[in-house]
Amino acid sequence: MDASLLALFWEGFELDRYELLDTHSLLVTLKPDPARPPRCHRCGQASTLIHDTHRRRVRERDLFQYRVWLDVPVRRVRCRQCGPRRERIDWLIGRQSLTCAMVNWVEALVRLMPVKHVAELLGLHWHTVKAIDYRRLQREVRPVDLSRVRRLIMDEFALFKGHRYATVAICADTQQVLWIGEGRSRAAVRPFFEWLGPKGCQQIEAVAMDM
Ligand SMILES: [Zn+2]
Structure with missing residues (x-):
């Protein structure tokens, strides 16, 4: 796997290593890109002062025949204005267990087929797919007048x-x-x-x- 190619997808991070969890599951471990200091989640200010780091495991879009999980070191920065704040990661919103690319993929598929089929295809829980579709509908469907x-x-x-x-x-x-x-x-x-x-x-x- 070419680390520079994969850096296209996970801004602010680069490939550290990967391992096969089983015959169809891949765990990709990321590390911070030293050229890009983390930014405060609230104000967006870059900071080199790291308060702490915790690792999160999130689901990414499939890669060829593999289900892909990412192991992401999410930092808390000591922002001068806001104090300790989680870093802002544009491709991983809030506390979601799926990357934005994966959420977008689910949203594209639920327009085409039932929730149950999308869940089976992607190996996600029915409730996970349903919740994503519900948020999509809340965003897209106008309130009834x-x-x-x-x-x-x-x-x-x-x-x-x-x-x-x-x-x-x-x-x-x-x-x-x-x-x-x-x-x-x-x-x-x-x-x-x-x-x-x-x-x-x-x-x-x-x-x-x-x-
Ligand atoms: Zn801040």
């Missing part, structure tokens, strides 16, 4: 191979999903209209539904 809803589409879909049903309410003008509830009866969709409120209901001009 009920005051603008005039025309509704309501449809039902099968859950669990058709033994149970759910109903979805969509704004016909924006195609935004407004509400999903289990069941397809009149009683099952009542919570939607309660949520919409008397004012919201009065604004509805048309509802499209099958059957």
Whole structure:
């Protein structure tokens, strides 16, 4: 493995060594790049005063047939302005156990296939993938503005191979999903209209539904 090639991915660090954990898992140990002093997480100021260092093991994107774990020496700097602060690492945000590249990869895949399949493909826990997708949706999906809803589409879909049903309410003008509830009866969709409120209901001009 060429250390200078890998330095492309982990700014501020370079390859120290690597070892095979098993036939399909690779542990890559990083060391600080001496040419780049760590920066304070809060203010971004570079500092050469190291308070302490602790090693973190995080998951990186796969490399060929290998699952890749990184062993990263994360330092705390003694910032002149902020006191002891964890260093800022642009490719490893907060306390996440996955690098940003890995999170981005998960986000790309959950757009294409179900959470369960992404988890299996990448060897991650279902909850890990779900949490990443949830944060992506919170970031990307606009909050529902009920005051603008005039025309509704309501449809039902099968859950669990058709033994149970759910109903979805969509704004016909924006195609935004407004509400999903289990069941397809009149009683099952009542919570939607309660949520919409008397004012919201009065604004509805048309509802499209099958059957
Ligand atoms: Zn600082």
